[in-house]
Amino acid sequence: MHVTTMSFAVEPWTQQTVIVRVGKALDFRNAADFKAACQDQVRAGVRNFVLDFSETGILDSTGLGSIFSLYRQVSPMEGQVVFAAVSRPVQVVVQLTRTYKVFRQFPTVEAAREALR
Amino acid sequence: MADHSILIVEDEHTLRRLLEYRLGKHYRVRTAANGEEALERVAEEMPDLIVSDIMMPRMDGFALQAALQERKETRAIPFIFLTAKADEQSRQRGRRTGVDDYITKPFDIEQLLTRIGRLLERTKLFQSQLDARIGQDFSQRLMPKRLPDVAGWKSHFHNAPKEAGGGDLFDWNEPEKGTFFITIGDVMGKGLQAKFYAFSFLGYLRSTLHTMLRDTRSPATLLRRVNQVLMDDPPMEETFASLLLLRWEPARNLVTYANAGHCRPVVVSASESRIAPHSDLILGLDRNAEFEDAEIELKPGTALVAYTDGLLEQEMAEGHQLGEAGLSESVSRSFGKSEPVRHLLEGVLSRSRRSEFADDILVFWLEREAAAAVATTTPQRQAPRWFSPFAESAERR
Structure with a gap:
């Protein structure tokens, strides 16, 4: 099954884990859509999110804020948010905010989902 | 649509x-x-x-x-x-x-x-x-009306909020004569909402500092506490902020700072320009986040330059963002100029792809004068100085 909410494709992996294709940009224009898409998943029982940044050229502070909200929501339920295939622009933001201390990073989506199995 | x-x-x-x-x-x-x-x-x-x-x-x-x-x-x-x-x-x-x-x-x-x-x-x-109109009102209240005034030191400040910009904030106080606390931060998000969050966050920040300064002078300890406040108070649930907290003691030529995921300041002199490397996690994400203090000794003829991400993310003519390396170099070119912040911003703009900044711009430049033989604080007011957002127009030197 393949559900697309605006620009975000969400692919189930296990009952608890999904892969979110972040796409070209996560910023003030679509952060609310991202939040809504993740909310639906959390309500459906999903706890772990693999964010695929392979195509992402823009991640601004509003976009990052929406990821933080997700993290704050799932972490008390033992959930995880991990980053996969982090592109250079995303890496810059992650470095600046020191959020690599919170979000585990994996070179590929495959590696991330194996780790969350 | x-x-x-x-x-x-x-x-x-x-x-x-x-x-x-x-x-x-x-x-x-x-x-x-x-x-x-x-x-x-x-x-x-x-x-x-x-x-x-x-x-x-x-x-x-x-x-x-x-x-x-x-x-x-x-x-x-x-x-x-x-x-x-x-x-x-x-x-x-x-x-x-x-x-x-x-x-x-x-x-x-x-x-x-x-x-x-x-x-x-x-x-x-x-x-x-x-x-x-509301955004502009918030922006004005988030910015200083005047700057610290200490003999042997110069400070420069520039802030240009964008209508659709974010929640940049700057604040300083002198809770005890000769010890200044300077805050530069950015509350995540865009537009009026971010400005509103920044405004309420600044309120939290001030009261937390005010209360805690009785017990500690450590920026890291203060940030730890501010982070816990953000994590524990439901109204601040959606607030994430990067924050650089500086304790400046002019008499010791020392800046002690803790950095919660904020843009790293530049330390510049006539001969070199470097990024102050130390930084910890952004605020509002992890209740148990640890913060550490780091020190910068400011020799004569050295400046500390703090700013927000609008500057780093400015797109240059070649198509890439200015970035830390680009900024460090630009700061170096502006050192020694009579109005270094203005020179810096004009320089960056002249090499930008567009003729204006895309985001909020905030720069604070604190410089120890080269000629200053002994840096002593000028005896001024006795009581702790907190500035009021309602005070008169900014004083710049």
């Missing part, structure tokens, strides 16, 4: 479906068959505009209009009457009750669309002007 929602109120089935279909190509459309149903739809979700018939069973258009006028929240919804009643009396009555437009049947759908478009445009313009 389907981002506007329109409520159609019409008792005749065919016309209602026709309007739903035609307007549905441009807007999100909901329908109601009479005034009562319309009020239910409005209670569910506030429409951006209402197109309503006059003659309807149960509750007619005039009664609906009157009911909407009674409530503050619904009074301002743009309202278009659509009716067979071409007589002047109805028209007059409609005008008096705050109807924005009046179209008589049979009508031209294109004409209706034009009028809807014009009304929505006017509402949007009004809203954005209001937002800009």
